[in-house]
Amino acid sequence: MEEVYNFSAGPAVLPQEVKSIVQEELANYRQTGMSVMEMSHRSNPFQDIIDEAEALLRELMNIPDNYHVLFLQGGASLQFSMLPMNLLTKHKKAEYVLTGSWSVKAAKEAEKFGDITTKISSNDKNFTYYPTVDLTTLSTDLDYIHITTNNTIEGTVIPSIPDTKQIPLVADMSSNILSEHYDVSKFGLIYAGAQKNIGPAGLTIAIVREDLIGSPIENCPTLLNYETYSKNQSLYNTPPTFSIYVAKLVFEWLKQKGGIAAIEKTNRQKAGMLYDFIDQSKLFHSLVKPGSRSLMNIPFTAESDELNAAFIKQAGEKGLVNLKGHRSVGGMRASIYNAMPVKGVQALIDFMESFEKANK
Amino acid sequence: MEEVYNFSAGPAVLPQEVKSIVQEELANYRQTGMSVMEMSHRSNPFQDIIDEAEALLRELMNIPDNYHVLFLQGGASLQFSMLPMNLLTKHKKAEYVLTGSWSVKAAKEAEKFGDITTKISSNDKNFTYYPTVDLTTLSTDLDYIHITTNNTIEGTVIPSIPDTKQIPLVADMSSNILSEHYDVSKFGLIYAGAQKNIGPAGLTIAIVREDLIGSPIENCPTLLNYETYSKNQSLYNTPPTFSIYVAKLVFEWLKQKGGIAAIEKTNRQKAGMLYDFIDQSKLFHSLVKPGSRSLMNIPFTAESDELNAAFIKQAGEKGLVNLKGHRSVGGMRASIYNAMPVKGVQALIDFMESFEKANK
Numbered sequence: 013m014e015e016v017y018n019f020s021a022g023p024a025v026l027p028q029e030v031k032s033i034v035q036e037e038l039a040n041y042r043q044t045g046m047s048v049m050e051m052s053h054r055s056n057p058f059q060d061i062i063d064e065a066e067a068l069l070r071e072l073m074n075i076p077d078n079y080h081v082l083f084l085q086g087g088a089s090l091q092f093s094m095l096p097m098n099l100l101t102k103h104k105k106a107e108y109v110l111t112g113s114w115s116v117k118a119a120k121e122a123e124k125f126g127d128i129t130t131k132i133s134s135n136d137k138n139f140t141y142y143p144t145v146d147l148t149t150l151s152t153d154l155d156y157i158h159i160t161t162n163n164t165i166e167g168t169v170i171p172s173i174p175d176t177k178q179i180p181l182v183a184d185m186s187s188n189i190l191s192e193h194y195d196v197s198k199f200g201l202i203y204a205g206a207q208k209n210i211g212p213a214g215l216t217i218a219i220v221r222e223d224l225i226g227s228p229i230e231n232c233p234t235l236l237n238y239e240t241y242s243k244n245q246s247l248y249n250t251p252p253t254f255s256i257y258v259a260k261l262v263f264e265w266l267k268q269k270g271g272i273a274a275i276e277k278t279n280r281q282k283a284g285m286l287y288d289f290i291d292q293s294k295l296f297h298s299l300v301k302p303g304s305r306s307l308m309n310i311p312f313t314a315e316s317d318e319l320n321a322a323f324i325k326q327a328g329e330k331g332l333v334n335l336k337g338h339r340s341v342g343g344m345r346a347s348i349y350n351a352m353p354v355k356g357v358q359a360l361i362d363f364m365e366s367f368e369k370a371n372k
Numbered sequence: 373m374e375e376v377y378n379f380s381a382g383p384a385v386l387p388q389e390v391k392s393i394v395q396e397e398l399a400n401y402r403q404t405g406m407s408v409m410e411m412s413h414r415s416n417p418f419q420d421i422i423d424e425a426e427a428l429l430r431e432l433m434n435i436p437d438n439y440h441v442l443f444l445q446g447g448a449s450l451q452f453s454m455l456p457m458n459l460l461t462k463h464k465k466a467e468y469v470l471t472g473s474w475s476v477k478a479a480k481e482a483e484k485f486g487d488i489t490t491k492i493s494s495n496d497k498n499f500t501y502y503p504t505v506d507l508t509t510l511s512t513d514l515d516y517i518h519i520t521t522n523n524t525i526e527g528t529v530i531p532s533i534p535d536t537k538q539i540p541l542v543a544d545m546s547s548n549i550l551s552e553h554y555d556v557s558k559f560g561l562i563y564a565g566a567q568k569n570i571g572p573a574g575l576t577i578a579i580v581r582e583d584l585i586g587s588p589i590e591n592c593p594t595l596l597n598y599e600t601y602s603k604n605q606s607l608y609n610t611p612p613t614f615s616i617y618v619a620k621l622v623f624e625w626l627k628q629k630g631g632i633a634a635i636e637k638t639n640r641q642k643a644g645m646l647y648d649f650i651d652q653s654k655l656f657h658s659l660v661k662p663g664s665r666s667l668m669n670i671p672f673t674a675e676s677d678e679l680n681a682a683f684i685k686q687a688g689e690k691g692l693v694n695l696k697g698h699r700s701v702g703g704m705r706a707s708i709y710n711a712m713p714v715k716g717v718q719a720l721i722d723f724m725e726s727f728e729k730a731n732k
Contacts, residue, residue, distance in 0.1 A: 016404070016405030022412070031399045032399065034409075038394060038398060039391045045693070046378050047391055049573075049618065050383055050386050052381070052382070085450070085574060086446055086595055087445070089608075089609040090445070090446075090595045092594075097593075124591035207610055207613075213612055233481060234452075234481060235450045235453060236593075250382065250565065250573045252445075252574030253383055254573070255574055258409065333405070333406075334415070
């Protein structure tokens with residue numbers, strides 16, 4: 013196909029403009045005679061790339077000076093271990109707010125390194141809403157409180173960021189980083205796999221308040237110690253250079269679009285269009301409670317497994333691809349990250365409308 | 373510059389043919405309407421890519437069926453920890469053959485998990501030769517013996533692979549995997565960062581004999597357990613998809629070139645040309661003993677720091693780039709991996725010849 017709208021949950025759609033630049037610069041980056049893929053991570057052109065990537069991310073997210081920006085590998089899944097190995101070391105106690113499959117996995121990994129409580133959870137209703145993060149129910153000597161700001165599989169988002177006072181708030185922001193405004197100073201640590209709103213898979217970003225770095229577990233592997241990266245500007249060993257380059261281009265694109273304020277407005281428009289259509293539809297419905305609905309990942313179902321399967325198949329034939337829901341939820345899921353244009357969401361709604369007419 | 377010869381030690385030169393394909397397919401991979409970077413790791417097109425990558429590597433290296441091929445992240449440096457976390461668990465004893473900076477780092481990481489001996493070492497002569505791996509000096513209850521087949525910084529290569537009998541032999545093959553024939557069945561585990569002979573940084577490959585998988589340390593992080601990858605065909609979480617795609621193209625290129633037998637012949641020719649020139653030169657000399665000389669990384673020096681600096685500068689102006697030696701060795705280093713054409717080495721020799729004439 014010439015053009016498709018890619019609703020994949022990740023790796024996911026990239027901005028058309030970014031792909032064009034990557035293609036153009038692929039074999040010969042800015043007259044260096046080589047591809048970024050071939051460039052030493054100690055070379056001046058790559059140093060410029062990583063410097064610019066960090067500066068752009070700091071600008072876009074308004075990251076305070078007392079936070080380090082780290083370029084890591086291993087995905088959010090490796091952060092599930094790296095985080096407790098670095099932060100679960102004082103009281104060895106943390107609360108993991110359970111809001112979906114990924115937070116359950118994160119908590120399970122953390123249990124290898126300390127006492128994990130999961131007092132706040134939406135498991136009672138199959139993770140279809142975002143629970144209130146009520147601090148009064150929690151112990152006061154926690155090393156941190158872990159939240160997942162957006163649940164990729166279940167399609168929920170945290171309505172507002174709680175004030176956790178002296179307890180560091182840690183957020184897995186993999187599926188909605190850079191999509192709406194968050195005040196970084198409310199967090200102790202933010203981490204995110206790149207493959208949704210940042211760039212290609214293989215890059216993970218962590219934003220870490222400096223006082224939380226430097227007290228890892230005993231005999232912590234060097235590559236799993238945040239300090240290894242903060243002290244060496246993420247160049248202790250070879251980082252995923254090409255992914256960092258593409259991330260830099262995505263950050264530039266986002267800045268040109270008007271930054272997070274502008275993209276959040278577009279994201280609210282896109283998600284609003286789709287939720288409005290679903291809510292008035294007699295065929296499709298959302299499983300997520302209003303007030304907890306994600307701007308990025310929108311699961312929905314038709315009335316039967318047969319209709320769901322027919323919808324996914326026919327949509328694919330029209331170039332609306334990767335709409336199959338996660339196996340644990342079923343139905344459909346439209347992931348509409350920053351790079352999904354409004355007209356992509358409109359094309360999906362148009363098709364849903366015609367499918368409903370044909371199958372009512 | 374339009375064309376350069378890139379002698380970087382890594383990330384390093386890629387085959388021109390591979391770059392052309394990546395560029396051509398960048399925005400729309402085989403009529404999918406999307407870039408490989410945007411493709412779900414659970415999609416059919418990506419499944420084909422990772423299947424083909426594994427099949428090609430198995431064919432090229434003649435990997436026996438009782439070995440798993442794992443696509444990992446974190447570079448060889450993370451393997452320095454992952455390896456002992458998985459294999460240093462029975463007797464908790466291993467020998468690390470010290471042949472350069474990287475093996476020293478590997479041993480230091482392993483010490484966090486067990487008793488490490490370093491009885492075999494070329495540290496006495498500043499790692500300028502490869503020591504004999506004499507098993508009679510070693511304990512017989514080791515969990516493994518670790519070697520570095522090629523030392524990127526020091527420019528040495530192991531002359532022949534020792535028979536370690538019942539003790540698993542583990543090799544860091546980062547800088548010479550796929551460059552010459554190795555009998556995989558002699559090894560328990562082989563690992564390599566991709567950014568020299570495989571593809572872009574951010575991908576790490578491990579080839580692991582199946583009986584060595586499944587007995588990690590207690591509470592091993594899921595992402596650092598080889599079994600997580602062997603049981604899920606490296607798709608437990610999102611792998612570095614784009615790097616795997618480029619690696620697949622490099623494997624195809626190598627197969628078309630005639631495989632490892634053919635590339636080894638070319639590599640011996642290329643290295644031979646350069647060593648022959650250096651050995652007859654009155655200005656340049658090699659620090660590495662004949663018999664231990666790497667086919668991939670060739671450090672050499674002129675007679676003074678001033679001449680070295682002038683050489684590097686003038687070579688760069690002629691498009692012979694990244695020839696500066698590692699800071700711990702000084703002088704120059706020509707890394708001539710599989711993708712460096714013979715004419716690139718000839719261009720270097722031609723320039724060395726003219727530089728010598730001008731500076732004798």
